[in-house]
Amino acid sequence: MTVTKPIHRIAIVGTGVIGASWTALFLAKGLQVTATDIAPNAEAALVQFVENAWPALKRLGLSPGASQSNLKFTADLAAALDGADFVQENGPERLDFKRKLYGQLDELLSPDAIIASSSSGLKMSEIQSGAALHPERCVIGHPFNPPHLIPLVEVVGGKKTSEQSIRRAMEFYTSIGKKAVRLNKELPGHVANRLQGALAREVYHLVAEDVLSAADVDDALSWGPGLRWGIMGNMMLNHLGGSPGGIEHFFQQFAGPMTTSWKALGSPVLTPELQKKLIDGVRAEVGSRTIPELEAERDEILLGLLELRAKRPDTVAPREAAAE
Structure with missing residues (x-):
């Protein structure tokens, strides 16, 4: 069955550095986001990250409806997945953990929801073996850090991933300004x-x-x-x-x-x-420079480059891609 359901509601599973950065980006694109993590103080840390990232995202250009208030947080996985159209999973890089998690995601989500993993090294063919019901909707959606600023996302399916799921993931990421690159083969570590x-x-x-x-x-x-x-x-x-x-x-x-x-x-x-x-x-x-100082230096120069590239009609940039 062809799925044309638009993607509006995002579930973020795991709110560490990558998950928090994805959260900020999705909110800036006007999406509804529910995040979940069982780590102590995860909600407070996530809210603070989004607040700190917001000025940079505002500088790049917010989408209609963008608001930090569109974020919900729950430690309950089932509650976070309720009504989700797209899941961005950011769990630990352990195959046994991910297989078990994907079994839970597979059972709790509606069949038409895409599950995308931020995994930087594991193959989706190995991960999706934990999803017995609908492994065809599982893809790798590997970003480059920090995802709310760096446009690149690598998309690759596993042996059981459907072509339709890969296309939907590519179209979704492109619609929010990411530079989605499709990998035709699975490789440890992907490409970048x-x-x-x-x-x-x-x-x-x-x-x-x-x-x-x-x-x-x-x-x-x-x-x-x-x-x-x-x-x-x-x-x-x-x-x-x-x-x-x-x-x-x-x-x-x-x-x-x-x-x-x-x-x-x-x-x-x-x-x-x-x-x-x-x-x-x-x-x-x-x-004597601190990590926050170095990050601020990196991000300021990066923002300048992104703004410069956005002025070029032949360059894919977050602001232009979001308006297409």
Whole structure:
């Protein structure tokens, strides 16, 4: 049966950093949100997170009906799921926990409700085995932190996920301004984290080999390729790197040197000694700045980039996508 029911009511399961950030985004998009978590002081922490995130969301542009008052909280899972059209699950990254949880979600939700997991590493095929009734409505909807600001969400189904569920998830995320990327295959860590992992491996290798300090390797990234990556991805930048000849000329010119350099990339082992070296380097880079201060610096620059991208007609940005 084709499901065309619109998505208005969201259930947030797990209100840690990721769940709280999703909550703020959904509220900013004018949706009704019911959140649940059994952790002590979870409700107070969630309300505070949303309040703190609201100025940034307001700056990016709130949707009609957006209000912090659209948030409800309950420690009762069944009550949180009552009437939900879409569930964003943010539980611990433990397969046994998620399988048990998905059995509960599957029994409590209406059959047409989508269940999306924020899991950063687990495969949906493994998770959805806990949902005996309707595994076809279970998808991965993996965000990048913080979800209320970073547009990316990776969508991938499991072996039992229906094409219809993937399409509905993609359409929903796109409708609220997310940059939804569909993965055609399941991979541990999905895609964006694997890309980060490949880069992190070389970063740790360079610091371990005393090529440069932690602060300098961060500068090399954030003041070099990182600036370009905030505009275009690897493949488009390769195309520009080929000048008038484009991607074809790029490979003609650089394929040989590039593949040769791959052979020299490092494979560091994160021994306690190397971890201490990396930690000491980061602490030296941080200095007296606190985590909240660093987060504020990150978010302010990020907001500026998002606002700049929103002005470009050929760029997908939260404000433009929400108005489509």
